[in-house]
Amino acid sequence: MEKLNEKEQETLTKTQTQIEEHFRRMVEGIKDYSIISLTLDGHVASWNKGAERMFGYAANEILGRHFSLFHTKEQLKNGRPESLCKDAIKNGSASDENWRVRKDGTQFWVNVVITAQFDSAGKLQGFSKVSRDFTERKQKEKELNNELAISVKDLATASADMVVRNQELATSVKDLATANADMVVRNRELLAANEELKSFSYSVSHDLRTPLRAIDGFSLALLEDYGDKVDATGKMYLDKVRAAAQRMSRLIDDMLVLSRINTREIAIEEVDLSLLAKEVDDELRLLEPKRKVTFTSIPHAVVQADKELMRAVVINYMSNAWKFTSKLPEAKIEFGKTKDAYFIKDNGAGFDMTYVKKLFHPFQRLHGTEFPGTGIGLATVQRIIVRHGGQVWAEGAVGKGATFYFTLRGK
């Protein structure tokens, strides 16, 4: 190559300087990246605007100072900066993401690429470092991680709870199955007992009556055929024998009714109690047409109940009212309703409230032979009403009449 003359040399040098100046200003002007260079031993050789913004040092403050200034105490202890440089020398470049320290002492998160700079002969001249501030990204990462940690913890807790709940459920299911099995057994036992009771009642109805009939019939036969051989007392005894047999027959009938209340299946339907009461009143009037009885009733007393059983209740209460007013010249019987209960009220013989508790027990009578009856009727009523989920009670005073109440479920 020809040697350049002085003027040519000057132009070349000027052009090179211009190019270098151009590049210097370009690097210098970049604000978002910190682009700096370090000497071999780590002192700051150049410092751009980006570095100023990022690290907080002005160029004239930091030039010539050691780059360890930018690292945390811990990093320095671990020898991180040196190992980064070594990597850069070995591989040409090294990258890192970690904390760096600003001029004011605060830390920020940086993403940095360190490049080893060699001259044309391959000799190490220094290092360049291009850094990006990823503090915000790091912060977001940290927040996300925190949220994730919380979610994981919550999930673990919820999971543990669910395991416990599952165990509880399994125990409950087992208990339920046992209880169910028990109930099936109990149900079978109850059904069997019910059937036994039904067939017992059935055979009682037939087998007890036949001997009773014999007692009554042959006593009468004795009276009729051998009457002349029997004196008045003897005749009285035989009459008592017959009366006792007939009474026993009525008792059997009543007891059967009572037991049947429990074994019968209840059929719930709409029942008009007022209509029932009117029907019963008509029937009672037919049986005793000569009696003067005034019957008043509330209209449309409609309930949900077993019709036949309610008929038994109304018949019972109203027959009692008719029976215990039979000694009055004019009787008054009323079918009514209080807020919660229905009642049959009469102005008849009444009863002593002292004995009110005995009223509804089977065979407990408060009137001896004054008024006929086996004492079963009210016990039957109570059983029917109890089966409907209701209650019975009564109020009265001797000679001043009585009121008999009943309620049904839900009333």
Next chain:
Amino acid sequence: MDKVILLVEDNPDDEMLTMRALKKNNIKNEVVVAHDGVEALDYLFGTGAYAGRDMKIMPKVVLLDLKMPKVDGLEVLQKLRANPHTKNLPVVVFTSSNEEQDKIKSYNFGANSYIRKPVDFNDFIEGTRQLGLYWLVLNEPPPFTN
């Protein structure tokens, strides 16, 4: 008289009382007593103990008890209703029982009437009187084809 009453009754007390009641009511018809279902069917079909009897003589009414040993009343009823020779016979079920199921079955199997035997003997006598009046006097029996 060609007006036989067939009384199907296993209880000797009830048999005696029924006979007494019929007598008290001046019912003089011949009463054939069968003491269980087998005897009743033997009489009605002319078999067993009654083999060879004059089958032109059939009861004007059958008083049938229900609860009997061997063959009970309902079975007798079913069998006699199934046989063309006896199916129109008037049958009065005469029993202690007033159970629903007995009534239903009796009528289902073709009883003409269901009467409950009362305990009070006076009622028994009165009941028998009315029975006798109705079935032996008032009621027209079915004609028999022999």
